[in-house]
Amino acid sequence: MKFKKLFNRIESIRLEKVTKRYGDRFAVRDLDLEVRGGELMILIGRSGSGKTTTLRMINRLIDPDSGRVSINGADVEDFDPVRLRRSIGYVIQNIGLLPHLKVSENIGLILKLEGWDEAKIRERVTELLNFVSLPPESFMDRYPHQLSGGQQQRIGLARALAMDPPLLLMDEPFGALDPLLRTQLQDEFCKIKKELGKTIVFVTHDVNEAFKLGDRVAIMDNASLVQLGTPEELIFEPSSELVSEIVDSKRKYRHMEVLKVRDMMQPLDPGYFLEGSLPAEIALQKMVDGGLEVALVFKESGAAGRISLNEVLKAGKTGKNLNEISKPLLVFPADASLFEGLTQLKEEGESMALVLEEGMPAGLLFSDRVLQGLI
């Protein structure tokens, strides 16, 4: 093969003090941004905020006026643009399949220019079509105008993956689709994202899409970076009015699927915990002394229990210990999804659960408190 990839994996992509102007308007101004290897970084903002320009400076479709863009520490200006772009997958807005080429020719275009033989190209195209869930035998020989929007979108992704690039740039890939199809393809993309194991920079103007897909989200406005963080950070600690407006911080319930149990748990006073091996009699004394109506029991095994003052009273002098008389309590890891946590509480008919951070009790999740926090 005449072509060697410029990089096989991405350690980092760095934009330092990057500026691009068109006339006296700034498209991007003094931008500092680092994309970590393996993450899906979302660039979000209104049109004209500079997100697409930023994306295009990574594969040198646009060269900055000043500042530096580097991949794995090497300045992209030192790479030949053709080789650089062949090392980076690109999914363009409105898909952009070439209308005069069949599906197989669209996907295999670069492979052909790279001198692969026909049989190998066909094999690779078949593999890619399977990967994007299109039966190769019936799609191989179609022209783009014979495909639906969703099918074209899948072909666009397959084409970007042809050279197995470690980095994917995606410019509003789902923008042209109707909402139902968009949701479907986003769900599928979420699944294959892990399989791909690639670094992805993804431009969108849809905050729901951003939070659904992104590991980190960079909010851009007026040619500058406004805030960068995980979806949770943006929802709970918006750095400005603008961010809170964009992520709609005031209506957090909109983001329930993004939130973790940790985000909505109540901190816990260690005083509530009693040793499981304590006999009921001694436990009663401790609870009365500490003014506790209810106590929690945590076992090494990770299980937990809850017991009220009344129950301890009833157990009285039976000689049973707390492990025996406490009621089991649901336990969630702190990074469990809030939505799934609430669903489970509802199914079990419980109103609270213990939250564990790295195996140790860290807080409690109350279903009613969660609702108050969200609205």
Added chain:
Amino acid sequence: MEIQRVWNSQLLSLRTLEHLYMFTIALSVSILVGIAVGVLIYRNPKLADPVLNGLNVVETIPDVALLVLLLPIFGIGTGPTVAASILYSILPIARNTYTGLANVPREYVEIGEALGLSPGEVLMRVRFPLALPLIAGGIRIAVVFTMGVVTLGGLIAAGGLGAALQNGIQLYDMGTILVTGAWVGLLAVILDGGAGVIENRLKVRYGTWS
């Protein structure tokens, strides 16, 4: 019958072959030169205006005058006839090639660049195929021009169907004039129709507006 009489006395089979021979050579050269000029002025846009204007001037010379002007250079017969056909046909092909290459929608050029096509590859793999319908349109115009000029070549002893027509006029043989005239006309319609079919095929295959 009359048709058979004219056909045999005027050797129309031979004349038709001569005619198509000149037509084919003139058109082939026009296509090659026309596309080459079109690509050249596309790559050097500064040349576009002077070249197209120059070809336009050629286009405005009446065809009989052009034939006569070429006589001192090419002598009489086939030479000046083919040369005049070519001179007339370069403009529509070159102009359509230039327009076609320059007006390929920006998004297709961009996707080519984003995928990692070199400028030459963008020209050959994206621009040129997408410009084909328009180039074919230029060639179709050239077909009609060439047919006309080749027929006129009968005036300067180029042979072909024009010669038979010329005979008919000189002998004032109405039968010859009508039969030959109708045949030339039919031939032109058929060739133009064929070119039209090819053009439409290309539009379906490469057209971006369908």
